[in-house]
């Protein structure tokens with residue numbers, strides 16, 4: 001017979017033992033370990049350590065997955081953006097319109113090519129760039145718009161493309177967090193001039209190190225991207241342009257080729273987890289993510305809005321629940337961008353989001369018990 005006290009003790013032990021990391025890559029690795037080791041070993045045995053068939057195969061498959069004609073493997077998502085800007089010859093004196101509510105790389109790359117980032121505020125429900133605000137900041141210096149498909153959901157691309165076509169601007173989709181996500185049935189990366197993916201390990205399609213890819217339907221741009229990822233050289237040792245080493249490591253390509261067939265299933269599991277959380281948060285103060293009717297998100301992150309956010313973060317972490325703030329400091333308030341002249345108050349929705357957002361564990365291997373634990377700890381704390 002188990003006494004009431006024993007039962008309570010069991011419950012307490014269970015609760016203390018429960019740990020929910022923000023992401024558990026070991027859980028994923030355990031399911032594909034043999035395949036990854038075999039694929040990596042194949043590259044090592046071949047000693048094709050730069051470029052080669054694995055990179056080409058991945059490029060073909062990611063192009064097909066994204067509904068694009070061409071794909072160019074590069075060394076990271078950051079370099080996908082950098083190479084796109086360089087290949088489109090965007091630089092000093094040019095302006096690129098983007099969102100201040102993004103990972104640093106989006107804006108960092110614009111600055112690194114010598115162009116000026118020009119911000120507009122976000123649409124508060126999706127956290128993506130507010131397309132209605134873009135046209136008011138277009139000038140004769142504007143060369144491109146860089147929407148970011150944040151957290152797995154695509155930005156409102158139709159009005160963005162309309163403005164771009166009207167003013168003859170390039171559109172570089174920062175799709176680092178949104179591979180295979182859709183907007184009106186169209187895949188991330190396939191709507192604009194170029195689409196940039198990141199294979200950072202925490203992405204839905206993550207490598208075993210850094211990696212990235214640019215997709216495009218523009219053959220000339222594809223050729224330029226290939227030249228620029230190899231120090232601006234088409235013929236060895238003859239440099240028409242100043243490029244860089246943006247090459248994708250074939251070991252990363254091999255690992256990504258193993259993972260690619262699982263991507264849709266993993267994203268589907270994330271959507272199921274999100275629906276489960278959505279049900280738990282309905283009618284509480286926790287505001288679940290909003291997904292547009294015409295979009296299919298891949299939930300690279302499940303980001304809620306909560307009151308007393310910083311206290312909630314501390315409470316979750318004290319209970320062994322991993323969570324993160326994406327992003328606590330908007331780009332226009334970063335020290336390195338002071339020279340742009342923006343001040344607090346310029347982008348109120350972005351600034352409010354930075355104070356309210358909270359990313360919860362959403363990875364495919366989460367159990368219902370783990371999701372219950374996360375949701376209950378958050379709801380009970382916020383009251």
Ligand SMILES: Cc1ncc(COP(=O)(O)O)c(C=O)c1O
Nearest residue numbers: 076077078103105176198199200
């Ligand atoms: C929105 C966004 N842009 C760009 C990047 C840069 O990608 P990477 O880390 O592969 O350089 C990331 C990834 O962290 C990102 O989330």
